[in-house]
Amino acid sequence: GDSVTQMEGPVTLSEEAFLTINCTYTATGYPSLFWYVQYPGEGLQLLLKATKADDKGSNKGFEATYRKETTSFHLEKGSVQVSDSAVYFCALSLAGGTSYGKLTFGQGTILTVHP
């Protein structure tokens, strides 16, 4: 079946450090890929998305490129801030009418940024 695998966490960084959170997927067909973020005590919010191979999603300084050849969608940010501390989820959604936009999530990666 379809699945998403994220790097093991938690990740702890100092402010202004470079961030990478790895995400790889297995899917039948051609999925759309997403990164969602969950701040403490809140629901999930879409951070960025990409709908086809080689697309780059970006938002709030975060970027991720849809790599079909390596089935990956790694999240990066050049300089993290304390306010980026959250849980990050990679997810996929298959195209096609019978998928109904259902999301398959990775296990989540906890990011803590210290001043």
Added chain:
Amino acid sequence: NAGVTQTPKFRVLKTGQSMTLLCAQDMNHEYMYWYRQDPGMGLRLIHYSVGEGTTAKGEVPDGYNVSRLKKQNFLLGLESAAPSQTSVYFCASRGLAAITDTQYFGPGTRLTVL
């Protein structure tokens, strides 16, 4: 706009008790979803609905029932709660426009079953 709201925010149940979680959205979305979030497992789909009066099973439907009598509401029921159902429950909705449209999530309900 309120977006997606969930009621209640917290609940503690005893084993065998029943309860209903309410999800409401004001975005006129066709699709609605119930997920549960457990440590180290991400979010898993319980049930979903593709329109008023329709429901379908997701990845982990056992022990739950749902109803979508009105387009804006999606109810999740636990008929006989078990400790294994201790979790955080999230509702989400999505428009019909495109398969890549964004899912909007509610703030969650934290349920503890003793």
